[in-house]
Amino acid sequence: MEMHQLRYAVAVARMGNFSRAAEHCHVSQPSLSQQILKLEEELGERLFDRTKREARPTPHGEIFLSRALRILEEVDAAKREAEDAKDLLAGTVTIGVIPTVAPYLLPKAIAAFMKQFPGIEIVVQEEPTARLLKLLHGYEVDLALLSPPFPMEKLETHPLVNEELFLALPPSHPLVTKRSIRAENLRSERLIVMQEGHCLGDQVLGFCSRREKHPWISFRSAQLETIQSLVASGMGISLIPAMATRRGHTETPVYRSLSGKKPGRSIVAAWPKQRPPGCAASEFLNILRANVAAKPGW
Numbered sequence: 324m325e326m327h328q329l330r331y332a333v334a335v336a337r338m339g340n341f342s343r344a345a346e347h348c349h350v351s352q353p354s355l356s357q358q359i360l361k362l363e364e365e366l367g368e369r370l371f372d373r374t375k376r377e378a379r380p381t382p383h384g385e386i387f388l389s390r391a392l393r394i395l396e397e398v399d400a401a402k403r404e405a406e407d408a409k410d411l412l413a414g415t416v417t418i419g420v421i422p423t424v425a426p427y428l429l430p431k432a433i434a435a436f437m438k439q440f441p442g443i444e445i446v447v448q449e450e451p452t453a454r455l456l457k458l459l460h461g462y463e464v465d466l467a468l469l470s471p472p473f474p475m476e477k478l479e480t481h482p483l484v485n486e487e488l489f490l491a492l493p494p495s496h497p498l499v500t501k502r503s504i505r506a507e508n509l510r511s512e513r514l515i516v517m518q519e520g521h522c523l524g525d526q527v528l529g530f531c532s533r534r535e536k537h538p539w540i541s542f543r544s545a546q547l548e549t550i551q552s553l554v555a556s557g558m559g560i561s562l563i564p565a566m567a568t569r570r571g572h573t574e575t576p577v578y579r580s581l582s583g584k585k586p587g588r589s590i591v592a593a594w595p596k597q598r599p600p601g602c603a604a605s606e607f608l609n610i611l612r613a614n615v616a617a618k619p620g621w
Contacts, residue, residue: 326398328362329391331355332370336388339377416603417446419455419467423523423547424590427566428468428484432611439610443603451520459595465604466594470522477596481608483615484590488527488562491554491576498560503582506530513541513559515550523547523588527562530586551576562586566618 334344335355345352363370370384380388420429425447433445448455448464455467459478468483490509492499498508517524524543541559544550547567554561554576561576569575592608594600600608 324362324365325358326395328358329395331358332362332384333388333392333395335359335371335378336380336384339379341373341378411440411443411603411606413442414601414603415444415446416601416607417448417464418604418607419448419450419458419464421452421455421469421522422449422545423517423521423564423567424468424470425449427564428590428611428615432607432614435614436607436610440603440606445607452522453520459593462595462598466592466600466608468590469593470526470588470590473522475593478593479596479599480591480593482589482591483612484566486565486587486590487580488530488564488586488588489568489578490581491551491561491563491568491578493554493557493560494577495557496560496577498579499577504579505582509560515542515544515553515559515561516540517547517550518543518545521545523564526588527586530562564588 331344331348331350334347335341338344338347341356341359342352345355348355359370366383366387368383368387369381370387371378372381418429429447433447436443436445448458450458452469452473455464455469456473458464459467471480490498490504498504501508514527516527528540542550542553544553547563550561551563551567551569552574553559555574563576563578568578592611594604
């Protein structure tokens with residue numbers, strides 16, 4: 324059964340005549356009649372009672388044609404939606420993002436995208452890296468913003484940000500007045516890090532371990548803002564991404580760049596190799612890149 328056969332049959336029912344239906348469908352009358360006969364043979368039932376001047380649906384034809392009409396309407400609607408999505412008039416873009424990036428990279432990019440493409444809905448899913456990888460491989464997000472390392476064999480990645488991790492200190496901490504702070508100065512400090520499963524926590528601990536410095540972990544949190552409030556209150560120290568530093572806030576840690584090899588992280592956009600981003604997701608990524616490029620300090 325072919326779509327054009329359904330269109331021919333519906334046209335005959337509407338026009339009440341094979342010749343007028345053929346004109347409406349821009350085909351010859353013998354060609355249209357042949358396709359209707361093929362359809363009837365496949366169904367094993369006549370769809371129309373024919374006379375010289377008109378064609379009327381049989382009882383079986385009326386049942387079939389009502390369903391055929393619904394099928395054609397759904398196909399036409401799907402085509403319109405696909406065209407709207409291609410022209411960025413309608414559709415949805417789903418972005419996966421780790422929580423330590425979402426509040427800093429996304430708001431301005433989403434606002435700019437929605438201003439330019441008001442018909443496109445943006446859906447944001449904040450999840451740890453392991454969960455985002457599952458969503459990517461399950462095609463449940465169009466793209467994800469992640470921080471390596473993570474398995475990349477089946478993914479395409481595009482670099483977005485390389486940023487330093489700044490040492491965050493309580494305002495009254497003795498290290499604040501120190502001219503140069505090295506990793507060994509952190510040996511006996513209480514460290515506040517992200518909860519297990521968050522890549523930033525692993526990156527901070529990995530930096531300390533590579534330098535054989537093992538600070539005492541006094542708190543873990545799922546929110547960077549909570550960590551910074553704890554640091555500002557004197558509960559410990561932390562390493563904070565450049566994009567998340569609270570410059571100009573009233574209650575804020577004191578930020579210092581570590582001497583020597585500085586800790587850092589990179590942020591990439593990733594998507595499955597078998598499923599590149601569509602038009603809308605690609606446009607969002609372009610806007611995000613432009614926003615990042617406007618902040619070279621990241």
